[in-house]
Amino acid sequence: MAQLFTRKQLILAKIETTYGTDSVPVVGTDAMLISDLSINPAQSEYVNRDLIRPYLGASQQLPAAIRSEVSFTVELAGSGAAGTAPKWAPLIRACGFAETINAGVSAQYDPVSGPTFASITIYAFRDGVRHVIRGARGTFTIAMNNRERPVMNFTFTGLYQSPTDVTPGTAVYTGWQTPLVFNNQNSSAFTLQSYANAVLSGITIDAGNQVEYRSFVGTGGESILITNREVTGQITIESAAQAEKDYWANVRDAVTGNFTITHGTTAGNRVVISAPAVQVTEPQYGDVQGISTTQFNARLTPSATAGNDEIRILVN
16 A cells, blocks of 8 residues: 655645635635645544444444645735735635725735635645545634744645545645745734834734634525624734823723734735734733733724724735
8 A cells, every 4th residue: 555645745726706606716826835634534423323222332323524724824924026926815815705806906815704604625635535525614823923934824624525535636835925924024003092102022813713614404505604804813012101001091991993014025025914903902011021011902893884894914
């Protein structure tokens, strides 16, 4: 028996035109440059038959629901050209975000609330064994920590299909950009609740999508749904004097305020993350190199009038 090498793995992903219909991603244009890959090809729920017999022993279990799950990490970088979608765009679109292209200027990603959400077909290869995951939708987190590469961690759930032996061909990663380390030279314009002098140590943001596998009898009865969203995170800054910024009052009074951070220095490879109404909660003191820090939990809430604006990711 030939061994399958763990290192020889590949992810292809492409937006579906019709939900659950294989969009046939190809190695030449749809290869995802990833790390930390985990494939759960047959995540199942079982019904125990629990048979009564005149001897000891387990009963057979019957599969009641089966779907596939895959998770991986993508480096957070731009597209290389202003007004061009980054290569990770299909992934975030399948996490309930809409894409707006402003030609020659920017690619913008904003959350939506339906009525429909984009979906992707994922081909997950493990040394020649191909898992086709149709109708995939998911959620993600962003991590931007000092002196580390900024990343997006995606988790997708999709419809199960039996694997097959397929040689994927040569993956092409044209268009993927090398990320810049998150540090003072590469990152700028940090503001938290209208305080622009804060010194930032790190940010994590969780899109917080509630992803549900739905399985009923009938046409279209099996699908992956995004049924809710609650964007949260953590922000760690150097502690500020009260005269500079009274975050304690903001915590006490449930004040919300703006947030923005720009990562990248050149056109086409800048990523701007912003939010209009961030609430900070549960401050905790910390220490970095003998300097006091404060870590806040954060809730990124939509504006009261428009909605679907609690976070924006702009590539320009």
